[in-house]
Amino acid sequence: KSFRKSKNAPPGPMPLPFIGNLVYIARQDPVNYKAMQKISKKYGEVVSLKIGSMKNVLVSTCEAARDLYSRPDCLNRPINGAFWERMLCQNIGMAFSYDEAWSSIRKFTSKSLRDYGFGNRNSMQKLIKQELLELVKYVETKVDSSPGGVLYFDRFFQASFLNLMSSMITGERQPYEDKELQKLLKASQKWFDAPPLGSLTVMAFPWTRFVCPKFLGYEQQIQALREMENYTRGMLEKRRKQNTFLEKPTCFADSFLKMAHDTAEDPASIFTDDQFAVLCTDLIQGGSDTTSNLMSFAILLLMVHQEVQEKVVNEIEEVIGFERLPESSDRDSMIYTQAVILELQRHARLTVVMPPRQATEDFYYKDNLIKKGTTILVNLHSCFMDPDVWNDPERFNPERFLDDERQLINSEKISIAFGAGRRICFGEPMAKESSFLYLVTLLQKFLFRIPPNHPSPDLEPAVALILAPKPFYAEVVRRK
Numbered sequence: 001k002s003f004r005k006s007k008n009a010p011p012g013p014m015p016l017p018f019i020g021n022l023v024y025i026a027r028q029d030p031v032n033y034k035a036m037q038k039i040s041k042k043y044g045e046v047v048s049l050k051i052g053s054m055k056n057v058l059v060s061t062c063e064a065a066r067d068l069y070s071r072p073d074c075l076n077r078p079i080n081g082a083f084w085e086r087m088l089c090q091n092i093g094m095a096f097s098y099d100e101a102w103s104s105i106r107k108f109t110s111k112s113l114r115d116y117g118f119g120n121r122n123s124m125q126k127l128i129k130q131e132l133l134e135l136v137k138y139v140e141t142k143v144d145s146s147p148g149g150v151l152y153f154d155r156f157f158q159a160s161f162l163n164l165m166s167s168m169i170t171g172e173r174q175p176y177e178d179k180e181l182q183k184l185l186k187a188s189q190k191w192f193d194a195p196p197l198g199s200l201t202v203m204a205f206p207w208t209r210f211v212c213p214k215f216l217g218y219e220q221q222i223q224a225l226r227e228m229e230n231y232t233r234g235m236l237e238k239r240r241k242q243n244t245f246l247e248k249p250t251c252f253a254d255s256f257l258k259m260a261h262d263t264a265e266d267p268a269s270i271f272t273d274d275q276f277a278v279l280c281t282d283l284i285q286g287g288s289d290t291t292s293n294l295m296s297f298a299i300l301l302l303m304v305h306q307e308v309q310e311k312v313v314n315e316i317e318e319v320i321g322f323e324r325l326p327e328s329s330d331r332d333s334m335i336y337t338q339a340v341i342l343e344l345q346r347h348a349r350l351t352v353v354m355p356p357r358q359a360t361e362d363f364y365y366k367d368n369l370i371k372k373g374t375t376i377l378v379n380l381h382s383c384f385m386d387p388d389v390w391n392d393p394e395r396f397n398p399e400r401f402l403d404d405e406r407q408l409i410n411s412e413k414i415s416i417a418f419g420a421g422r423r424i425c426f427g428e429p430m431a432k433e434s435s436f437l438y439l440v441t442l443l444q445k446f447l448f449r450i451p452p453n454h455p456s457p458d459l460e461p462a463v464a465l466i467l468a469p470k471p472f473y474a475e476v477v478r479r480k
């Protein structure tokens with residue numbers, strides 16, 4: 001039965017005292033985003049959901065998500081539970097900080113990273129290509145040393161994307177097998193693999209983190225955070241010891257240290273060691289788990305859909321050939337490949353329940369009154385897998401992004417994958433550049449197929465805060 005707290009409030013299921021709709025959500029489906037889709041189907045594109053004392057609106061269309069995320073009074077994220085711990089209980093870092101602290105650090109990071117290969121297409125491309133050459137060498141070695149060239153893809157690309165981030169932060173990359181790097185990868189995975197319903201419970205009832213931290217995955221998240229922050233602190237320490245940041249800053253960490261030095265007398269300086277640790281954890285996590293999962297989805301889906309893989313390879317042959325590496329400028333001539341990447345983004349629904357926002361004023365969305373303090377939860381599964389919007393949504397079909405003249409269409413329908421407004425994904429340009437260059441280089445160098453005598457892999461993603469394919473095997477053949 002539909003319930004409205006007041007005449008203009010969005011409709012939703014009747015909340016129970018104290019727990020709100022938590023049990024109702026869990027009873028719809030064990031997978032949080034599928035449960036949310038079912039609720040949206042019942043109540044509409046904007047639904048009131050109460051989780052404990054936390055007021056939420058659940059959003060299920062791209063249009064509503066874009067409108068709400070673009071509002072200046074929905075810029076902040078709700079902060080409690082693990083998010084606050086993530087910020088070391090201070091208003092620092094980029095992904096969860098708020099108000100002036102958020103805009104100052106985002107501005108500084110954006111301006112400073114531009115000097116080190118981020119934001120400018122040419123320098124970004126140079127950085128990505130250096131890393132890609134290492135990745136290709138690594139895959140070749142693995143193929144040559146594995147029986148039948150069969151490789152196990154379990155977060156296979158994470159180390160490579162993490163290196164991309166580290167190169168920007170410290171100017172250095174690590175070999176993929178490096179012990180410290182592997183430790184960092186495991187820590188990052190631990191954070192994202194925490195049960196999503198557990199995270200939601202901690203957000204709704206912050207005290208539960210003291211009662212059953214293990215069961216809710218909270219202990220796992222905090223442990224993971226501390227490990228990641230130790231790593232990023234180590235990055236800063238290393239640059240500090242180098243002691244060249246004043247005369248000759250050569251990386252983001254140097255620029256940060258220089259600012260810390262220049263503002264040392266200011267007690268309100270934002271350039272603290274804690275700030276660096278949290279900010280770089282945000283950059284490393286935001287930049288590596290998302291893009292690397294997208295690449296794993298790419299290999300999985302193109303291995304299953306050989307006809308799509310072949311079409312991309314044909315386009316590579318036409319536009320680039322097999323002698324030189326791809327350039328960013330090739331993208332404009334590779335319309336089919338662009339359609340494949342759009343379809344990958346849709347199908348993957350990476351940040352499936354998007355990083356939430358919070359209303360800082362009362363306002364109306366259409367006829368719905370959204371009250372100050374309400375958390376906005378966008379379900380990308382509803383946006384990208386709705387059969388009323390997408391024909392046969394489960395099917396991987398890049399053609400849905402092409403018209404009869406083979407021109408791109410519908411790309412605006414999935415732009416919400418990166419969020420919207422002033423707080424849109426910080427790494428969107430890097431993500432777009434790298435997904436094109438990685439996909440094309442990998443398909444230029446290798447053929448991916450289901451290994452002989454292996455069953456067709458499971459395409460249902462593993463449930464986590466960022467969706468990833470379940471680990472799978474692929475036969476990888478070097479192209480001559």
Ligand code: HEM
Pocket residue numbers: 069094095096106282283286287288290291294350351354355416417418419420421423424425426427428430431
């Ligand atoms: C396919 C790849 C990616 C996807 C799908 C993705 C998606 C998102 C989404 C949905 C948000 C929330 C935006 C909002 O609230 O409007 C976000 C935020 C963020 N992303 Fe990404 N992202 C990707 C790649 C990257 C990369 C490569 C980086 C690193 C350079 C990055 C760093 C961040 C950061 C730091 C934030 C927080 C921004 C803020 O709160 O100001 N992301 N991302």
